[in-house]
Amino acid sequence: SQTIHQWPATLVQPVGSPLSLECTVEGTSNPNLYWYRQAAGRGLQLLFYSVGIGQISSEVPQNLSASRPQDRQFILSSKKLLLSDSGFYLCALEVMETGTSYEQYFGPGTRLTVT
Amino acid sequence: AQKITQTQPGMFVQEKEAVTLDCTYDTSDPSYGLFWYKQPSSGEMIFLIYQGSYDQQNATEGRYSLNFQKARKSANLVISASQLGDSAMYFCAMREGLADTPLVFGKGTRLSVIA
Numbered sequence: 001s002q003t004i005h006q007w008p009a010t011l012v013q014p015v016g017s018p019l020s021l022e023c024t025v026e027g028t029s030n031p032n033l034y035w036y037r038q039a040a041g042r043g044l045q046l047l048f049y050s051v052g053i054g055q056i057s058s059e060v061p062q063n064l065s066a067s068r069p070q071d072r073q074f075i076l077s078s079k080k081l082l083l084s085d086s087g088f089y090l091c092a093l094e095v096m097e098t099g100t101s102y103e104q105y106f107g108p109g110t111r112l113t114v115t
Numbered sequence: 116a117q118k119i120t121q122t123q124p125g126m127f128v129q130e131k132e133a134v135t136l137d138c139t140y141d142t143s144d145p146s147y148g149l150f151w152y153k154q155p156s157s158g159e160m161i162f163l164i165y166q167g168s169y170d171q172q173n174a175t176e177g178r179y180s181l182n183f184q185k186a187r188k189s190a191n192l193v194i195s196a197s198q199l200g201d202s203a204m205y206f207c208a209m210r211e212g213l214a215d216t217p218l219v220f221g222k223g224t225r226l227s228v229i230a
Contacts, residue, residue: 042222042223043220043222044160044206044220090158103165104150108159111158
């Protein structure tokens with residue numbers, strides 16, 4: 001079965017500092033990978049998704065970027081954090097089977113506080 | 116326009132009673148999938164149930180069932196015999212098409228089960 005690792009679990013960073021959140025997956029090959037952000041008490045906002053190595057689609061313009069250097073690794077980055085970047089960041093994977101999919105599996109999340 | 120609408124920000128239900136969480140969706144794509152996720156206070160996202168647009172019967176998974184009314188574009192989640200552990204945020208989500216498109220989430224409903 002698939003497993004998703006995210007680190008760090010929690011992070012407190014000052015405004016203007018860089019960011020790197022890592023997501024790695026096990027137990028599957030060639031998954032679709034997603035980064036979501038959830039502000040406190042709010043729903044999930046899709047940030048990026050990737051259907052393969054080096055392939056990144058961005059859903060919203062912002063100061064964040066994503067990269068997929070390896071099949072099972074998905075990285076979320078920022079050069080300069082803003083206060084509004086605070087939130088709960090979730091990585092998710094999805095395994096496509098015969099062209100259809102059923103659920104996305106989510107990682108444990110990273111809680112980011114920008115001060 | 117919002118693609119997923121959850122009109123109930125919060126719901127209360129007595130333990131052992133059934134509860135319905137509302138979800139309406141908007142799409143012109145004939146092929147789509149509908150999902151429900153549970154998010155307890157720990158933050159993890161737990162997949163509950165899936166309904167495909169071509170599925171003839173309503174999906175069921177244990178105490179969860181999805182009341183799929185295609186003409187009304189609604190996909191309400193029914194939880195039978197509520198338990199205290201059901202207290203959580205519940206998110207409805209949709210995927211348009213069958214492959215390589217991201218899920219779009221609603222804003223969620225907070226369910227509180229009362230003893």
